[in-house]
Amino acid sequence: MRKSLGRHLIAEFYDCDRQALDDVNFIEQKMREAAIIAGATIINSSFHRFLPHGVSGVVIISESHLTIHTWPEYGYAAIDLFTCGEDTDPWKAFDFLKDVFKAKRTQVTEHARGDYSTIGIPADAPHKLVKGGV
Template sequence: MANQSYLEKDTPLVPVGSHCILELYDCPKDLLNDVDFIKKTLEEGVKEADSTLLRELTHQFEPYGVTALALLAESHVSVHTWPEIGYIAVDMFTCGEHAEPEKACKYLVKAFQAKNHVLLKIPRGRLTPQLKNLEESLMSAAANK
C-alpha cells in the first residue's frame, strides 16, 4: 500500500487552476525588509494576475525578514523574504480560468529587481505526464527510505 497513489484509477482529473512557485535571487536587501513596499507590491501583483484580494496579512521578523499572505477569491499568494541573502520565495495558487498568476510573477520579478529567478507552473486538479512521473519518483524514494 505504501507505493499506491491516493488517486483511484477512474478518478476524473479536471484542471481547477494554476500553482506558481517563484524563486527570486539577488534582490536588493533593503526591499526585502520593507513591509510597506512588500505589501504594496503584493497588492499590485494580485491586480496583475486579474485576481481579487480579500484579505492581507504581513509579519516583520526580527532582526529581518517578512512574510506576507494574501487571501484571494481565487485562492492565495504567500511571500517569504530572506534579506540577508537577497532571496524571496513566492507561492501563488489561483483557481478558475480568468486569473493569470504568471503575470503576477513577472511583475514581482521586476518589482523586487531580482537578478535571477526560477518560475515553476503546476496545473492543479489534473496530472500531466511530468507530474505523474514526479509523483512516481517521490513515492519510490519514500518507499526506499
C-alpha cells in the same frame, strides 16, 4: 492540454533588492498590486516583519492566494502564486514581482492543481469557479 482547477507557481527569486525585501509595507503593497495585475479579487492580507530582518505574508484572493517569505540578508525570496479560474494569470503577477524586487535570477515551476481527469470532472465541463470563491 489538460484542464485543471488552478495554476500554482512556485518561485525562487535570487539577488534581489535587499532593502525592498525587508520593507513590510512595501512588500504588502506590491503583493496586493500583483494580485490585481493577475486579475484576482483580493479578500484580505496579512504580513509580518521579523527581527532582525525578513518578511512573511499572504494575500488571500477569491481565486486562492499569493505568499512571500523573504531573507533580505541573502537577497532571496520564496514566492507562491496560486490562482484558480480562467480569468486570472499567475504569470502576470510573477513578471511584476520579478521587476519590483529586481531579481537578477529566478527559478520557477508551474503545477496544475485539481486536474479535471484525476478528479473525474468531464473535460468539457465549465470551470467550477463561482465569483467570490473557489
